[in-house]
Structures are given as structure tokens and as C-alpha cells.
Amino acid sequence: SWPAYIGSNESVKPFGEMIMDGCNLWRNWDDIQCDWDSLSSIIDYWGNWGSVLAPYAGPGHWHDMDMLLIGANCVTEAEERTQMAIWSISASPLIMGNDLRKVGDVSKAILLNKDAIAVNQDPLGQMGIRLTESADEPLQLWARTLSDGSIAVAAYNKGDDAADISIDFSELNLFGDIAVYCIWDQKTVGSFSGSFVAESVGSHDTRFLRLTPQ
Template identity: 30%
Template sequence: MAVYLFVLFFVAVYLSSVVELLDNGLARRPPMGWMSWGYYMCGVDCQRNPQKCLDEKLILSVADKFYKEGYQEAGFEYIIIDDCWSEKKRDHNGKLVADRKRFPNGMKYIADYIHKLGLKFGMYTNIAATTCMGYPGSREHFKTDAKMFAEWEVDYLKVDGCFVEEDYLNIAYIKLGAHLNATGRPMVYSCSWPYYIEFIHHKQPDYQSVSKYCNVWRSYHDVVTSWSAIKAIVTHYLEAYEHLYKFHGPGHWNDPDMLIFGTGSLTDSQSRVHIAVYAMLAAPLLLSCDMNRISEYEKKLLLNLDLIAIAQDPLGVMAKPHALQRLVTMWVKPHLPKKGDKYNSVSFALVNLSDETATVSFTPGQYGLNSSDNYAVMDIFAQLFIRNMSLSDTFRVNVPSEDAAIYTMFPL
């Protein structure tokens, strides 16, 4: 017991000497961009599977797509390389090295290319000795790796938490964050800390601490390219709302994981559910896909600036879910613009996860609207004005199976 108390005392003294709360001024709105894992995963067998090759050519092509096809103007800016980017061993100086075949020019070259387009560059590590896929992790190398990521001019760092004990999780993320801060290089700090606490160690995460030290955090399982995965994520956030919403806001975001547009996994209606819930949650919008496979309709959704305005609203409110029927939920989100700096605009997302069309009705005045004047109603997906409504009017709409609709009410 004496030894244990001594260790705790040592850790407390160490952390008090090096740790400052996250104060990087970043992620004031949920990050938007592209991340490799969901679609490309550990795409290292480039000869046998060139369509799923995680390499320099792929990353630069995503940057070109963002720059040339309107994604950058819509707010998509981060291009993030996930696991499996490095050699299997550190070099003789103890530094991580990019895979020499797949990334022949190194990571600084990629960062420079991305930055010249006005975009931002992200990378991945793990707080364990190895990454989830068996590549070198950062344990015992936090200071060295933080300095290296800063030298490579990384703008976003995703940090996984495979293969470590619960007590270490609660120390390591704080410690690595302190070393990142000490570099002076602003990097969005994305943590998987609460996910591993809850789903691996089966404890309730301390979201108050997580929100102090991380910009973004994963709180549920990895997305996979299937509709069932999207339904599970939506259901989780519906059930976990009370635990999550109070720690969510500018600089600190719950992350439901990547958007799987461009993977052929979703119908148009399912795509509306996917992006509607993410936008209402004020979640990061990080695509994971072959950018050449994004359908015209998916691209229309991604470049819908009325939808992006809800997702990127500066207030950063996480929408509150209200059950209307079995498997039919209305998510309610107040946001800007305000009338007279007093009356919020409010968006309502009607989400039907059932296999039947649902007819729903609601009175907006019962959900936090407070202007005695009328509201102008806009259909966000159609980008059309619908009509003016008062607080006492009832809104009635049919929502098809596995579909969503979003209506925004602007105070007049």
C-alpha cells in the first residue's frame, strides 16, 4: 500500500508540473474533413488491392478533390492519415518513420502539399507501445513524438487507446496532451479515451476530465461501412444524450466517428439520416471514402450550405432528442441567427429508423421557441422556404422509412 500511495503521489506531482488544461484555441467548431480508416483501414497491400491502398498518392488526391470540387469552400479542411502509416520499427534515433514505399517523400512533404492548398494535415498514434494494428505506438516516447509531429506541421492528431490498462488511460492522454501543448504547435487533439474506459474497461467515463484535455473524443464503437452501423450510432447518441450534452461545445466535441458517404453503403434516404443526425449533434464531419465514389446526391448533401450552417453553428449546441413514435425521433437544436440577440433560430430533424412511413405532428412552441412573432420555415434538404408559422401552429409531415427531414424555423 505504501508503494502504491507513493506512485500516486509521484504521478500527481509530475502532472501538476507539466500539465496545463487544453488551451490551444482550436476546434471552435466541429472539425470537417477526411480520415482514412473507415474505408481504407490498414491498406498496406497495395499490389494486391490497389483500390484500397493507403499511400501518398491517395492523400494528395484527397487534397486535390477538396481544393478543386468545392469541399474546401464548404468547410472540409482536415485530411487525416489513420493507423498503418509508419514502418514497423522506429529508427536508430528512436523516431517514427513513414513507410518508405507508400510514403516515399515523408510526412513533411505531404503536410507542405496540403498546406499550400490552404488545407490542414492530420495524423494518428496510440498511447500504447504499439498501435491497434501493431505499428509503433507512442508509449515512452510522448515527448519525442510530440516534437516530431510539430516538426512535420501536423494540425490534427488522432490518438487511439488500444492495449493499455484503465489507470494508464487516465494518465496517458493528459500527459501526451501536455507534451503537444509544450511544442507550441497548435494541434487538434482527438482522444479515444472515453471509448476504452466504457467499452473495454466497463466503467463510466469521466467526461468532465476528458473535455478539459481533449478537443474531440470518441465515445462509441468504430463506424463500419453499413447501414446497421449508422443505426447503432444514432441509437447510442439518443440513449446517451444526458451523459454527453453538457460537456459538448466550442473546442470540445463528442465524435460519433466518420461519415461513410462514397462507399456504396447507403441509400439516398439513409444518407439523409446519417448526415442529419451528425449535423444536429454538432459532430465532426469527417468523410472516410474513395472521393471518386461519392455520388452526385451525396455530394449535394455535403455541399448543402444550409445544412453545413446547422452543423457548424458557433453556439455548438448538441441537439436534444424527443421520441415521437417507436423508432421515430425529433432532434431539436437552437442556433444562430438570433432575432434581437434574444430569440434563437431552431432546427427540427425528424428521423425515422423504422421500416414503415411515419406520420408525425408537433407544435414547435412546445420545444423552446420563445418569440411571440411568427417564424419562417425552411426545408433544409430541399433548400426551400415552406411557410410562416406561429408558436401555436402544428406541423404535420410524413417521414418515409429509414429517412429524415430537417426544418429550420427563423424568428421574424
């Protein structure tokens, strides 16, 4: 946890000179609390520092966003999906912080989703980042390049109302026909060209997708 104690300016932390040489994972910022305000603040922080943090994440050395609240019964199901998606995109260790005896079926399905875990554990080890410029924007896109050339995308609705979130494939360097796979539903949505719209993403929820060139 030492990097968390030397401030919130990630650009001056000695990842390359010291931390990566002695650690397989490390905490960067505040301890997570069992509520949405804490969870969303960590998401904002990682989004703001993503481009600085990404070069220092990879096989054998990972930024740790802190424990998963999934199954701890302190955030909504939508917020649990968001945490699993953003943690997976960000290549953060998935460490449960719950009482296993009290994990409900929906939470268990999120934790055991093989497609989400595959994104988190992708062998390329490239950390994803928030593409949306500001944490203040309610509709956000996060993306991670995977080892097979596909792109994992989290379409995150930070706002208070359901909304459509548009994904422009060219912003992901994807062209031609793109197969869109829904990680939560574990099925292919279809083939699309140019863009895809994640419709009616609920408040604090995230549509988690895998986009694959055809």
C-alpha cells in the same frame, strides 16, 4: 478514442476532469461499420445519452460520432440524409469516410449542403439532443438551438414505412408565427403557428428543418 474503451456508461466518463482538458474531440463508442445497422445503433446510443453528453460539448471540445458513410455506397440516400442531419444536430465532427473518386451526385449534394453544414458549425456550439423519449419509437424528433435563436430540427423516421411526423412548437419553446425552412430543399416552406407536420417522411429518412420565430 480512449473514452470508447472505458465502457458505455457515459455518465461516469471523466469529461470535465480530464478529457476536455487534453482533447478537441474524442470517440465515445463503437466504430462505425458500412451498414445501416451500425449507423442506426450509433444514432440510438447518442439519443439515449444526449442529455448526459451535451454539457461537455462546445467550442474546442466535441463528441465524435465517427466517420460519415455518405458517398461510401453502403447505405441508401435516405440513410445518408439521416446521418448528415443527426450528426449536424449533435455537433459531431463531419469527417468523410469515402473514396472521393466514387462519390455520386446525390451524396455530394448532401455533403456540400451549406445549410446543413451551417447547423453543424453553428458558433453557439450547443449540442442538440433527441427529444423523443425512447430509441424504440419509430418517429423521432431531434433538436438543436442555434446562435440566431432558431431551432434546427431533425424529424427522423426509424420505421419501415413512410409516415407523417408532427412537430409541436411549444415543445421547442417556440411561440407565435414560425418560419419553416427545409434544409434539404434549401427553401422556405412557409409560416406556421402552433405546429408543423413533416409529411410522408420515408423509411430511414429524415426531414431536416430550421425553425425561426418571426
